[in-house]
Amino acid sequence: MSNRRSFIRNSVLMAGAITLPQFNLKGQNDELPEIFSDDENYWKAVRAQFPLTSERIFLNNGTMGPSPFKVLKTLQDEMLLIESTGRYGGNEEEAIEALSKFIGSAADEISLTRNVTEGINIICWGLKLKKGDEVILTKHEHVGNAGPWLNRAKIDGIVIKTLDLGFTAEETIENFKKIITKKTKAISLPHIPCTIGQILPIKEICQITKEHGIYSFIDGAHPPGMIVLDMKDLGCDFYASCCHKWMNGPKGTGFLYISAAKRNEVQAYYGGGGMDTGWDMYVENPQLKGYVDNGHRYYYGTQNSALFKGITAAIDFQNQLGRNHIENRVRKLATYLQDHLIKLNPAIQMLTPTEARSRGAQVSFKIKDRDVSELQKKCSDKLIITRYVPENNINCLRISTHIYNTYQEIDTFLETVDEFVKS
DSSP, X not given: OHHHHHHHHHHHHHHHTXXXXXXXXXXXXXXXXXXXXXXXXXXXXXXXXXXXXXXXXEOOTTTXXXXXXXXXXXXXXXXXXXXXXXXXXXXXXXXXXXXXXXHTOOGGGEEEESSHHHHHHHHHHHBOOOTTOEEEEETTOXXXXXXXXXXXXXXXXXXXXXXXXXXSHHHHHHHHHHHOOTTEEEEEEESSOTTTOBOOOHHHHHHHHHHTTOEEEEEOSSSBTTBOOOHHHHTOSEEEEESSSTTOOOTTOEEEEEOGGXXXXXXXXXXXXXXXXXXXXXXXXXXXXXXXXXXXXXXXXXXXXXXXXXXXXXHHHHHHHOHHHHHHXXXXXHHHHHHHHXXXXXXXXXXXXXXXXXXXXXXXXXXXXXXXXXXXXXXXXXXXEOEEEOGGGOOEEEEEOOTTOOHHHHHHHHHHHHHHHHO
């Protein structure tokens, strides 16, 4: 009885405290200056939109992009609405429409996913490839792109070839022309490799694949939210991305672009509600009648509609700031960082190209005869968050700049590098 009374008393107390704490919305979107001004006061106001603490310098947006208050508040409100009303579904079409406009595609070419890797797997296993067919990747892959294709090579006997990246776009294009053969059936290349932040000349590469009848799939984990995208101009067949990096959207959200012209060439292997045109268990031979003629063919079942609402909020936030303004800002910060690193000490070995078209908002470097993982630890001790890149034995340090970063933060990082090199 004592336990029962305690349970009832605690339940009543919990019921009275069920209202979640509200975020401090000071500096919310409507407090941004109405007229854009590319000065530090404006970007300081942008920084106030994020719950990032002033004690930390976050230079690892390439792994995970913190969401602004607008997105967090949207998620909170929608989750409370769902849990208080028991409402099921919703916000899917709204998110798809926002995403399609954001990347320059038709709405029916968008499939909602949980992450980039899910989109990659849909394409990797959905293409009709046979033993001996060649697929081109690079030596700079994230496991999310390498894993699915290596797994299919292990199971089905396709052949993986690796493209050497040049230090200029033209060099990369020439390397690509040399590696393709009559057996090449598909490419699966990162638009911006997770390792060194180089922007690959995807538009030119996709033009070459079209001329040779090769499928073009792009791992687009980083570009959306960093650089302005237009799928039709880019010319790829398939493009997978996520919303939790440069878009600063909800974690566990992503999308896959499948060109309408190639939709019927990608087999759907997982089934569920929403992907079909009908099914019947009452006929002699139960059947799936067909697949819907849109992106819903590749996702299905119960979804978290609050996350969809959060995607739309993240895109609204970027549109309000201006996508060109965002791209210019993050490029300027990264260029400032790269230029000063190169001047800082001759021992610093720059891996990210200095060619303007080939660099975005990520800078990767090594230090001669030094283990940069130790530099990462030194940065971490100072609450400077960076990314050590062990993938493919590259062993470099990667710095990502985004709209919430400042030149002062970069200067603090540069001072830390200088101390490390001289130590």
